[in-house]
Amino acid sequence: MILEKFNYSEYTDKPNAWSLDGLDLENINLLVGKNATGKTNTLLRILWLSRVLAGKQPQLYDIGNYVVEFTHNNIVYLYKLNLLSYNVEYEELFINGEQQFKRGNDGIGEIFADELGKKIKFQLSPNQLVVTSKRDAIQHPFLEELVKWAEGLRKYNFGSDMGKNALRVVSDINSITVDPSDPNSAMILYYKGEQEFPETFPKLIIDAMESIGYELNSIKVNPLSSHLLPTDVGGGTGFVLCVREKNSSTDVSQHFISQGMFRALSLIIQITYNTLKKLSTTILIDDIGEGLDFDRSTKLIKLLVDLAEKDNNIQLIMSTNDRYVMNKVPFKYWQLIDRIGGKCRVYNYHNSKEIFDEFKYTGLNNFDFLATDFIHAEWEQT
Secondary structure, three states, X not given: OEEEEEEEEEOOOOOOOEEEEEEEOOOEEEEEOOOOOOHHHHHHXXXXXXXXXXXXXXXXXXXXXXXXXXXXXXXXXXXEEEEEOOEEEEEEEEEOOEEEEEEOOOOEEEEEEOOOOEEEEEEOOOOOOHHHHOOEOOOEOHHHHHHHHHHHOEEEEOOOOOOOOOOEEEOOHHHOOOOOOOOOOHHHHHHHHHHHOOOOHHHHHHHHHHHOOOOXXXXXXXXXXXXXXXXXXXXXXXXXXXXXXXXXXXXXXXXXXXXXXXXXXHHHHHHHHHHHOOOOOEEEEEOOOOOOOHXXXXXXXXXXXXXXXXXXXXXXXXXXXXXXXXXXXXXXXXXXXXXXXXXXXXXEOOOOHHHHHHHHOOOOOHHHHHHOOHHHXXXXXX
């Protein structure tokens, strides 16, 4: 399932109001915009929706109005959700224009039941979602696709340490529970991936790292020497990710790998594992390339774009502030967020093709499209 349209608003008519309009997504997307225009907020709101629909948010968010559209096998899902004071104001789903369920703030609603061939009434608590509470593969199979999308979404903050400083101390490494959605789980995911796909997984990771300029002989999960363990972790063995670079005879543990290199390694491990397990569909990456030099950041993006172009089940949504990255990524992938006050409007090749095409005739770099405020200049001229 692919997320195609995402519109969001919160605290309407209040000083802290914030809204996003016009985000029409493709399989590959690069969110760009000046500082504080809403790139990270946009990714967070998509993440929030996924957590709510996957049942990973025990208490609903205080507020939020979502109008989103998904497609799956040429079927269009239009989902509407409004939250207020940690309760559901309304929730509604249309499939190819036909309403499948609707409920109000009293929890009373109707939902189509497949076996009965008609809508049936229900009542939920005000803080319960229809999507999670009425999930039933027999009576309401149309809810399954929404939940699968939510469970498969992954978000990575490339500007963070990506698990570099994480340490797992256990008596048996096989006892560690794997959570593929945890962005700090590179070490255990590599261990599991090597076990489950011994012929392909290590080679895929090493080849991918080489393609962005990091030449490795091997990647391993090694126990950490006991004298290097912090004194407050208790008994057990600490396990870390280690790499050996070409022309070196020494393994380097994750804590001593450069931050940029580890971020790339962690991201590649996690996306590769999720892809081989067919677990992920929508991949959100904030500040892609942060901490990498220009050459490696552009090669990493090319690697991710190639992956998404080859696999129609993967949707890639990245954000960046890097001018060099913007210059290398074609306009067809751009989602330019423009903010005035609390209102964010998105311009892309789908809704503003003439403006993007006109800019190409200027001979300027892609980044100048943003730096010169070309969108506003065009509106003023017209």
